[in-house]
Amino acid sequence: MEIFKYMEKYDYEQLVFCQDKESGLKAIIAIHDTTLGPALGGSRMWTYASEGDAIEDALRLARGMTYKNAAAGLNLGGGKTVIIGDPFKDKNEEMFRALGRFIQGLNGRYITAEDVGTTVTDMDLIHEETNYVTGISPAFGSSGNPSPVTAYGVYLGIRAAAKEAFGTDVLEGRTIAVQGLGNVAYTLCEYLHKDGVKLVVTDINKAAVERVVEAFGATAVDPADIYKQDVDIFAPCALGAIINDETIPQLKAKVIAGSANNQLQESRHGQILHEKGIVYAPDYVINAGGVINVADELYGYNRDRAMKRVETIYDSIAKILTISKEQDVPTYLAANKLAEDRIARVAKSRSQFLRNEKNILNGR
Secondary structure, eight states: HHHHHHHHHOHHHHHHHHEEETEEEEEEEEEEEOSSSSOOOOEEEEEOHHHHHHHHHHHHHHHHHHHHHTTOOSSSHHHHHHSOOOOOOOOOHHHHHHHHHHHTTTSSSBBBOTTOOOHHHHHHHTTTTTTTTOOGGGTTTTTOOOHHHHHHHHHHHHHHHHHHHHHHHOTOEEEEEOOOHHHHHHHHHHHHHTTTTTEEEEEEHHHHHHHHHHHHOOOOOOOGGGGGOSSSSSEOOOOOOBBBBTTTTGGGSEOOOOSSSSSSSSSSHHHHHHTTTTOOOOHHHHTTTTHHHHHHHGGHHHHHHHHHHTTTHHHHHHHHHHHHHHHHOOOHHHHHHHHHHHHHHHHHHHHHHHHHHHHHHHTT
């Protein structure tokens, strides 16, 4: 990878390499864009095959956070940390405290949070060295586990997408297939069950499937069969890249709306969904409830305020669907436009402010 060419192509601001020999820390902090405010994005720990893979992942995820935060209406930019290592074997207190010092050295340009391979306990260790971290223990004034809030946002997004597809956001009597039954999906199933939805579910974890079947009377199917179910809505809540050349021909659902990240294997698959008339709720918009929730900690956490902002996910999905219809573009492009337009408006405003400040400093 030619790093500067890649950064220039997607207009990244900064890439920081963090190394601490004593603790074994090898981390990369990518800051994509701070037009709207400091970059917010989690710290991910993963056993990357190479340093190049880790760098690329950090850059890709940071850019994704820029779009997610912008579309969610947050005054935050996008960033991400990746830590090279096995989250089950290589963690130690010194590692996360060292990372906290590196984050502190950025002086507020970047704020971290929990992500794949890291925990609230890890965030607490980072918090020993810096205040630029969210998702810490409730004892420190945190919002706690973000999964239920993410699920609530996805539920609202499903209703908004259903209204576009079926003319009403009432879900009673609908059949919804849920792929993946982790913490977010379980709470989502709870919301859907209360609305009178018939659930068809799958997961590679048999215990997770049995739990949902017992609690909500769901019908369980084999993971390979979830795409071809005769359902109204398909909710991907597991892995990414599951909307692809192999799965699209199997789909019978009129709506795709779920919590999984990076659902489209390639951008062209979003175009295919658009041409087929399948309503797709862009993943980084519908699953933004968690980041909205932890972002509220930056103002002194207030659950009522956070939940009111999460409720705007319904309006965001509705607006994206309107743009898609009016401009005849796939919803993923409409979502990107929503985020990019907001960043451009703020950039223009701030550049004007900076020009005025420069003129004052020059005595003009």
